[in-house]
Amino acid sequence: MSTALLFPLTGAALFVMGVAGLLLQPHLLRKIIAFNIMGSGIFLILVGLGQRGGSPDPVSQAMVLTGIVVSVAATGLALALARRLLDLTGKMQLPVPGEDAARDGPDA
Amino acid sequence: MSVLALDLLLVTALLWSGLQSLVSRNLFRSIVLFIVFGLFMALAWVRLDAPDLALTETIIGAGITGALLLNGVGQWHAKQRNKLK
Amino acid sequence: MRQLAVTFIIILCIAFGLLLFLVMLDLPAPHVHLAVQVNEKLAESGVIHPVTAVLLNFRGYDTLLEVVVLFVALTAMLTQAKGRNLQHITTKPCSVPMQIEVLQWLTRVVVPLAIMVAGYLLWAGAYRAGGAFQAAAVLAAASVLLRLASMLHTTGLPGPASRIGLLAGLLFFFAVAAAGTITRQQGSLLQYPDDWAGLLILFIEAGLTFSLGLILARTFLTLADDDDTRGTER
Numbered sequence A: 001m002s003t004a005l006l007f008p009l010t011g012a013a014l015f016v017m018g019v020a021g022l023l024l025q026p027h028l029l030r031k032i033i034a035f036n037i038m039g040s041g042i043f044l045i046l047v048g049l050g051q052r053g054g055s056p057d058p059v060s061q062a063m064v065l066t067g068i069v070v071s072v073a074a075t076g077l078a079l080a081l082a083r084r085l086l087d088l089t090g091k092m093q094l095p096v097p098g099e100d101a102a103r104d105g106p107d108a
Numbered sequence B: 001m002s003v004l005a006l007d008l009l010l011v012t013a014l015l016w017s018g019l020q021s022l023v024s025r026n027l028f029r030s031i032v033l034f035i036v037f038g039l040f041m042a043l044a045w046v047r048l049d050a051p052d053l054a055l056t057e058t059i060i061g062a063g064i065t066g067a068l069l070l071n072g073v074g075q076w077h078a079k080q081r082n083k084l085k
Numbered sequence C: 001m002r003q004l005a006v007t008f009i010i011i012l013c014i015a016f017g018l019l020l021f022l023v024m025l026d027l028p029a030p031h032v033h034l035a036v037q038v039n040e041k042l043a044e045s046g047v048i049h050p051v052t053a054v055l056l057n058f059r060g061y062d063t064l065l066e067v068v069v070l071f072v073a074l075t076a077m078l079t080q081a082k083g084r085n086l087q088h089i090t091t092k093p094c095s096v097p098m099q100i101e102v103l104q105w106l107t108r109v110v111v112p113l114a115i116m117v118a119g120y121l122l123w124a125g126a127y128r129a130g131g132a133f134q135a136a137a138v139l140a141a142a143s144v145l146l147r148l149a150s151m152l153h154t155t156g157l158p159g160p161a162s163r164i165g166l167l168a169g170l171l172f173f174f175a176v177a178a179a180g181t182i183t184r185q186q187g188s189l190l191q192y193p194d195d196w197a198g199l200l201i202l203f204i205e206a207g208l209t210f211s212l213g214l215i216l217a218r219t220f221l222t223l224a225d226d227d228d229t230r231g232t233e234r
Helices: A003-024 A028-050 A058-089 B002-023 B027-047 B051-084 C002-025 C034-045 C050-058 C060-088 C100-124 C132-148 C160-183 C197-223 C227-233
Strands: none
Touching (some): A003 B002, A003 B027, A028 A058, A028 B002, A028 B027, A028 B051, A058 C034, A058 C197, B027 B051, B051 C132, B051 C197, C034 C050, C034 C197, C050 C197, C060 C197, C100 C132, C132 C197
């Protein structure tokens, strides 16, 4: 395996980890963390594959730069919505039909 | 060769901190590990010849996102405490 | 049942990851060399640093729309916070604990430095790593520090002055884009006149730094707005 592909492959692993976390973790803050890790994986893939030719690719770097800033705005918006849910329901979990969401106790 | 070893170390650190921040039982701990993950990402950007991204990732990815998440967990803890009262 | 679903999702994710790995290991050699194309045109862009050239010249519309996205996200966040803020406004000054004085002293030293660093990053963006986004992020980080030292408070929605501040960089960017389209008949969107490109990029970046810094700072301040009331409840 060449070193050029090392970081894109890591990015793919991080992306998959993020998807799994996003689907499996019930707590909204954990979902937001998972979403950020997913994004970081995608950024690593973009920049890493961009410079397979040897020289760094300014186009993918600029795209990822905007992506990082957008992802912090998305995180802020997600936190505002999670906060609203916390104010309304007292929990930071999506309501699950047919399952008591009393799992937030040991999470602290 | 030593560069490859360093890269492997960095990749391992990235995957480890990412995984730990996802599966850690303690929410505060997983946010701190996420900040650590952001700093390792900054190192990865330096290795990928992207100093702009390293700067942005350090300030935004680790700093501001971390502050936002810590603020969120603080509000959640306060709510838990109020519920217990 | 839940165990089964969890196992299924994990297996699916691992399978997807392996598929991604295989695809990446099997990629053909790149046949589009964007770096070469950027380097060819770099002399016309008005700046020396290729990433800044891509961000503000070659793909300026991307950056323009990105700032719109940030502004929309902040607006959405403010609508979520609107009802809450009005209940929680505290008029009495919060009591300052002892240990925060050290933080306040540190903040008084660090924040001017941060503003200086932001100015430097903005200027440096033309020829090396740096630029509007990094500078704006430093400004936002300074505001986070101010908030943590309880030296900066926001209540409710932004007033007229800060609304103008939040929009100024975006409006200037739009104005430049519109002026370019009107004055140059055959030019494409956001194509700068060659002689002015460097100066225009610097002005746009200065405006973006200011507005993006305000937007990011406001994002944090909006989410952190009721820490004081929580302190009194405790």
